[in-house]
Amino acid sequence: MIDIQTAFLSVIILLCQCYIGYTILRVTHQKTAALIAWALPLGIGLYLVQVGLLERLFPGWRTPDNARYWLQWSYAFVIIQYIAATIIYMDFFTYH
Numbered sequence: 001m002i003d004i005q006t007a008f009l010s011v012i013i014l015l016c017q018c019y020i021g022y023t024i025l026r027v028t029h030q031k032t033a034a035l036i037a038w039a040l041p042l043g044i045g046l047y048l049v050q051v052g053l054l055e056r057l058f059p060g061w062r063t064p065d066n067a068r069y070w071l072q073w074s075y076a077f078v079i080i081q082y083i084a085a086t087i088i089y090m091d092f093f094t095y096h
Contacts, residue, residue, distance in 0.1 A: 003091075005087075005091065006091055008083075009085075009088050011063050012080065013041065013084050013085060016077040016078070016084075017038055017041055017081070019036050019073075019074065019077055020045070020046055020077055021034045021035065021038030022034070022077070023036050023037075023039040023070045023073065023074040024036075024038075024049055024059060024074070026070055027054075027063075027070055027071060028049075028054070028057065030053070033052075033053050036048045037048055041081065042081050042082060042085060043081070043082075044053075046074060046075070046078060054071075
């Protein structure tokens with residue numbers, strides 16, 4: 001049975017994934033890139049979109065200020081995902 005903390009952290013991970021997908025859609029206006037970023041958790045999708053698309057759209061990372069703002073927040077949400085996943089991992093695999 002899943003306890004409340006694990007369910008809450010899972011919802012946080014899901015909400016962070018939704019935000020990251022929305023950010024990529026807002027910056028690139030490409031649905032496939034947003035779906036890739038949304039479908040692969042913990043920054044894997046964001047990394048693939050960055051390597052495959054963002055570096056071609058913005059060479060030398062000369063991004064508009066609003067795009068830079070959105071991308072910085074998406075990387076911050078990846079860190080939040082890692083923290084939540086680590087807590088879930090520690091909760092599942094440690095004995096009380």
